[in-house]
Amino acid sequence: LAKTTQPISMDSYEGQEVNITCSHNNIATNDYITWYQQFPSQGPRFIIQGYKTKVTNEVASLFIPADRKSSTLSLPRVSLSDTAVYYCLVGDEGDTGFQKLVFGTGTRLLVSP
Amino acid sequence: DADVTQTPRNRITKTGKRIMLECSQTKGHDRMYWYRQDPGLGLRLIYYSFDVKDINKGEISDGYSVSRQAQAKFSLSLESAIPNQTALYFCATSDFRETQYFGPGTRLLVL
Numbered sequence: 001l002a003k004t005t006q007p008i009s010m011d012s013y014e015g016q017e018v019n020i021t022c023s024h025n026n027i028a029t030n031d032y033i034t035w036y037q038q039f040p041s042q043g044p045r046f047i048i049q050g051y052k053t054k055v056t057n058e059v060a061s062l063f064i065p066a067d068r069k070s071s072t073l074s075l076p077r078v079s080l081s082d083t084a085v086y087y088c089l090v091g092d093e094g095d096t097g098f099q100k101l102v103f104g105t106g107t108r109l110l111v112s113p
Numbered sequence: 114d115a116d117v118t119q120t121p122r123n124r125i126t127k128t129g130k131r132i133m134l135e136c137s138q139t140k141g142h143d144r145m146y147w148y149r150q151d152p153g154l155g156l157r158l159i160y161y162s163f164d165v166k167d168i169n170k171g172e173i174s175d176g177y178s179v180s181r182q183a184q185a186k187f188s189l190s191l192e193s194a195i196p197n198q199t200a201l202y203f204c205a206t207s208d209f210r211e212t213q214y215f216g217p218g219t220r221l222l223v224l
Contacts, residue, residue: 034212043117043203043215044156087155102172103148103155 004088009108018075020107022088025069033064033071036087038106044087048073075109083111116140117216119204125222126194134189134219136204145187146205146213147171147179149198156203162187194223 005023012018024033032051036044048055050062050071061074075082085106117138126132136145143164148156148171158171160179168179176198180188191198199222205213 041201041218041220043205043218044213045215046212049212103157105153105155 003102004090004104006086006088006104006107008105009110011110011112012078013112014079015077018078018082018109018111020073020075020086020088020109021070022073022090023070024088024090027068027090031090033062033068034089034091035060035062035073036089036103038085038087044103047086078109078111080111080113082109084109117204117206117214119202119216119219121219122217123220125224127224128195130194132191132194132221134191134202134204134221136187136189136216138185138204138206138214138216140206140208140214141184142206142208142211142214143184144207145181146207147177147187147189148203148205149173149200150203150218151200159189159202191221191223194221196223199223 003026032049034049035047037047038044048057048060048062050064052064052068055062063072073086085108087103087106120135146161147159149159150156157173159173159177160171162168162181165181165184168181178190178192202219202221204216207213
């Protein structure tokens with residue numbers, strides 16, 4: 001079961017780009033990397049998922065180096081509403097050897113005016 | 114996400130009482146999950162179910178039981194509630210190799 005390590009907290013200002021890095025040295029061949037966002041008293045919400053290289057959607061980008069031992073979630077031009085906890089998960093949601101996706105404590109991002 | 118509903122949203126109970134938390138989903142997913150979250154901590158998996166006939170223990174199943182009544186319904190029971198089960202409980206659903214969709218959560222206080 002891959003374990004992830006992320007910074008406990010980060011601070012930023014509106015309009016800045018925020019990069020949150022997650023380490024997952026024991027990632028397995030079949031594992032995907034998934035990021036979720038959670039606002040207080042709400043359930044986590046899917047942001048982005050990737051396997052290798054770069055993935056981009058309307059919300060964020062995910063950068064994964066060739067060795068896949070880390071990944072970086074990039075939030076362009078953050079706003080106050082991006083203040084939340086961000087979780088990096090590594091696992092395989094398939095049937096074979098299902099690995100429960102461990103949420104960990106996440107990274108608490110605070111965006112200030 | 115309105116596709117995943119949890120009832121009740123808030124509940125106060127006393128030590129020793131039996132309580133059931135219910136989860137319903139309209140996404141048509143086969144997989145359902147129950148997590149708990151304690152203040153300042155991440156989510157921990159209690160039970161998960163890949164289909165109606167499949168139930169699996171998660172990281173912290175002691176003191177909990179579940180029932181998968183139908184594809185759309187997955188209930189979590191605390192047979193004899195204790196104060197350290199005070200937490201925020203989330204239900205989630207997913208399909209094979211897809212990400213999870215979470216309900217709004219149930220805030221439980223055990224006195």
